[in-house]
Amino acid sequence: MGKHILILLFFGPLITFGQRVMVVKDTLASDGDSVVVTATRSERKLSNITVPVTIINAKMIQQNGALRLTDILKEQTGLTMTSGFGAGVQLQGLNPDYTIILINGEPLVGRTAGVLDLNRIALGNIKKIEIVKGPSSSLYGSEAMAGVINIITDASTSIPLQASLRYGTYNTLDASINNTLVSKRLFYQGFYNYYNTDGYSIRPNSNNRVTTPITRLTTSQQFKYNLTENTNLVFNTRLTDEKIISNIAVSNGGVTIYSNGKEHNTDVNLTGSLNHRFSNDLKTSFRSYLTNYVSNQDLLTLSGAPYTDLLNHLFQRVENQTDWTVSKKITGIFGAGAVWEGVKSSRYDSEKVRKNNTIQYGFTQWEWTPLEKFIVIGGVRFDQNASYASAWSPKLSMLYKLNPQHKIKLSIGQGFKAPDFRQLYLDFTNAAAGNYSVFGSAEAQKVIGQLNSLGQIGTLYSNYYLLKSLQPESSTGIHLSWDWEPNPKTFISVQAFRNDIKNLIQVQQVGAYTSGAQIFSYLNIGRAYTQGLELETKYQWNSDWSLSGGYQFILTGDKDEITQIKAGTVYTRDANGVSSRLSLSDYVGLPNISKHKAQFKINYVTKDGYFANTRFVYRSKWAVNNTDGNQVYDTGDSFAAGYLSLYSSVGKNYSNGLSLQVGCDNMTNYVDANNLSNLPGRTFYFSIKYQIINKK
Amino acid sequence: MKKLFTQITFVSLLTMTLFACTKTSDTTVVNNTPVTATVKDLVADTVLGVDPKTGPYSAGKYTYYSIENNAIVSSADSATTKWDLAFLSTKILTNGGTSGSGKGGAFIYKGLFDDIKTIAPDSVFKTDAAPVYAITTGSDKGWYHYDGQTNLITPIAGRVLVIKTASGKYAKLEILSYYKGGVTLSPTASDADKLTKQRYYTFRFTYQPNGTTTF
Numbered sequence: 076m077g078k079h080i081l082i083l084l085f086f087g088p089l090i091t092f093g094q095r096v097m098v099v100k101d102t103l104a105s106d107g108d109s110v111v112v113t114a115t116r117s118e119r120k121l122s123n124i125t126v127p128v129t130i131i132n133a134k135m136i137q138q139n140g141a142l143r144l145t146d147i148l149k150e151q152t153g154l155t156m157t158s159g160f161g162a163g164v165q166l167q168g169l170n171p172d173y174t175i176i177l178i179n180g181e182p183l184v185g186r187t188a189g190v191l192d193l194n195r196i197a198l199g200n201i202k203k204i205e206i207v208k209g210p211s212s213s214l215y216g217s218e219a220m221a222g223v224i225n226i227i228t229d230a231s232t233s234i235p236l237q238a239s240l241r242y243g244t245y246n247t248l249d250a251s252i253n254n255t256l257v258s259k260r261l262f263y264q265g266f267y268n269y270y271n272t273d274g275y276s277i278r279p280n281s282n283n284r285v286t287t288p289i290t291r292l293t294t295s296q297q298f299k300y301n302l303t304e305n306t307n308l309v310f311n312t313r314l315t316d317e318k319i320i321s322n323i324a325v326s327n328g329g330v331t332i333y334s335n336g337k338e339h340n341t342d343v344n345l346t347g348s349l350n351h352r353f354s355n356d357l358k359t360s361f362r363s364y365l366t367n368y369v370s371n372q373d374l375l376t377l378s379g380a381p382y383t384d385l386l387n388h389l390f391q392r393v394e395n396q397t398d399w400t401v402s403k404k405i406t407g408i409f410g411a412g413a414v415w416e417g418v419k420s421s422r423y424d425s426e427k428v429r430k431n432n433t434i435q436y437g438f439t440q441w442e443w444t445p446l447e448k449f450i451v452i453g454g455v456r457f458d459q460n461a462s463y464a465s466a467w468s469p470k471l472s473m474l475y476k477l478n479p480q481h482k483i484k485l486s487i488g489q490g491f492k493a494p495d496f497r498q499l500y501l502d503f504t505n506a507a508a509g510n511y512s513v514f515g516s517a518e519a520q521k522v523i524g525q526l527n528s529l530g531q532i533g534t535l536y537s538n539y540y541l542l543k544s545l546q547p548e549s550s551t552g553i554h555l556s557w558d559w560e561p562n563p564k565t566f567i568s569v570q571a572f573r574n575d576i577k578n579l580i581q582v583q584q585v586g587a588y589t590s591g592a593q594i595f596s597y598l599n600i601g602r603a604y605t606q607g608l609e610l611e612t613k614y615q616w617n618s619d620w621s622l623s624g625g626y627q628f629i630l631t632g633d634k635d636e637i638t639q640i641k642a643g644t645v646y647t648r649d650a651n652g653v654s655s656r657l658s659l660s661d662y663v664g665l666p667n668i669s670k671h672k673a674q675f676k677i678n679y680v681t682k683d684g685y686f687a688n689t690r691f692v693y694r695s696k697w698a699v700n701n702t703d704g705n706q707v708y709d710t711g712d713s714f715a716a717g718y719l720s721l722y723s724s725v726g727k728n729y730s731n732g733l734s735l736q737v738g739c740d741n742m743t744n745y746v747d748a749n750n751l752s753n754l755p756g757r758t759f760y761f762s763i764k765y766q767i768i769n770k771k
Numbered sequence: 772m773k774k775l776f777t778q779i780t781f782v783s784l785l786t787m788t789l790f791a792c793t794k795t796s797d798t799t800v801v802n803n804t805p806v807t808a809t810v811k812d813l814v815a816d817t818v819l820g821v822d823p824k825t826g827p828y829s830a831g832k833y834t835y836y837s838i839e840n841n842a843i844v845s846s847a848d849s850a851t852t853k854w855d856l857a858f859l860s861t862k863i864l865t866n867g868g869t870s871g872s873g874k875g876g877a878f879i880y881k882g883l884f885d886d887i888k889t890i891a892p893d894s895v896f897k898t899d900a901a902p903v904y905a906i907t908t909g910s911d912k913g914w915y916h917y918d919g920q921t922n923l924i925t926p927i928a929g930r931v932l933v934i935k936t937a938s939g940k941y942a943k944l945e946i947l948s949y950y951k952g953g954v955t956l957s958p959t960a961s962d963a964d965k966l967t968k969q970r971y972y973t974f975r976f977t978y979q980p981n982g983t984t985t986f
Contacts, residue, residue, distance in 0.1 A: 645929070650954070702925060
């Protein structure tokens, strides 16, 4: 019965409205792809954007045969996918924790160890993805420290009803239906996606699946109702339901424990907004947003002992934003909002009690165009929090168009990431590995104090006395870029960036039990930097052929480690185990970062609908393990090997609305079971898409 | 038969005396010259097997070592001052305090082996006071780092154990490896190798027989 209701919920709107489909022209400008909203929280032409932005449009997503957000992000300059706790994205050398992921401007929640699994996001109804590089907390608050990834769903489709089906290696099946209804007052769009895979194992002689069998359902519904010509109501829903069958083997001290069970994750997002245009120069929007991510792991070990792990993250927000065009030269936005947020987890002291935080914030941003070729944007945001120190986030950016061929952009901004619930409230003792404990900083002193009064604490480190309320981690970023279009067929962009990060929150040992088992908590201690160069090029050879490529060079380092190396107090060991002083030239900086990353794409598209492409993605070696025991990553440590992967797809879009595509991912079958669990071996797929009702 | 035995005893006694003489005369000559040596694959309570329920197990016995003689000492002599260091997995005892009847002790120097020309006069030698030892136990606290992900133990680079022997003389010692063959295993080595090849110490030391703190 419950299943039938679910099906009805999924397809109800489709059935009821499916009969009276009307066709209305795309409401946005035809060059909609070159409109950017994320950079300024308002619609701006890409040519007037003052900060580094990458746009991925629906066409690219289709041509690449991308299904999940990870598939398309891994081929972007400056972005690297990470594995461990799902697929996260590293942006300009900063970990997944520091990039905020938005859907239509609203943040996704539900991170495990700071990583938001981007496989949660289906790409079937995406109009475009905007990536803003550089600290953007002046508009988006916490987490927008490395940048922002905003996924914008298609709200303007002219396709009334479309179905697509894709099947590939490992029994990977992906089926979608998109439908749209447009009347004078009402716009409705629905998206339904079913994804299933058997998963795969790339470890020889092991039945351990690196990716376990997964079934995902995603649906999103968008309603827009025009109350009057100047007022509309928008209501969006999104639901992702993910079931994972787990067969995990955990090895510890030679004893392997097999856990079998299931994991169930649901992600619900509800957005409602009321938008009103007072005049062409003044508009306002009230938005309310609720999202709830619930993850349940229900595992059973072979010995029969159950292991459950629950994470329930609830996030609610109300916000108002007003856009005001003061004059032709000056426009401004201002906004304010409040967030109520809470997490329940079995890794906190009680999974029944929700840990809460509230945030109030206000922001403003002003754009000044003194000359047609010169734009300056300045903004600031203030976040006031109940659980940690407040934060000011300013940003200044500018664009100077030397002439139609040359543009220079400069931006300086501050970003921050609030201490997350795990860093504040974790209460976790690992019975499987030595009974060590990790306590969140908000409760560490209290919990350890209680243990001490029970006589369970052996030693307290000086770090223990430094425990206090955590400060947000913060970064200052400078981005300088130069865009050059020597002719209409060629585009070259060079960008230099530097991020200085302070107050990094790191796990530190603060004491030990009488048994000697370690006790950890979180402290603001780290200082680091990332800096590098990015190059992007596009070349339209002729009407059918085009080439594009990108390259990133990056250097990173922990500033305290560098100070120690310079002082001569960091040592390394040679192959025979003999110690020597580490020289700065042997220091490799932060782990999991490749110095070089590049991609190249050959694209062929004809007027009669044929398309074909081949893509190369290269990543140089990266440090994974500290093997010489000095806690610093240097050339003597162990690295994952650099690799090149190759992707290709061929297809045709017929004029009657039928599209066919075949593709092969990871053609050279490159696998690295230890360091690249997210990269399966060679896979093939075939997909068919049909516009059951099209505009013709 | 008895005669033969006596003869052998006599010969061996004679040899011993001769050798002892040689040694004594030798020591008198090189008495001020520090002795440097490398000890390879010193067994320290190696893993005997894996119990499916309780995990790996071993005999739980220390290996006693004399720095002065550069030789293993029988465990029958554990109550004597014949040994200077005793090894059991990652734990290292010195012959003093709660561990032995000698004058032994140690401290951990942060820096390079070759940097220690003379033990700084303000150095404080600690003595074993179980459960706290002169050579601190635990990951990152004494001589090694334990990586929970790879289950590997690596000596911390730039750590030198400055030792006071049972008789009160000085030595400096650097642990080079905890794995058989003197090479730390690769993080991707098999679990079986990680268990069976551990607890084999390779270390180098310099011992000053003349009782001074200069090497």
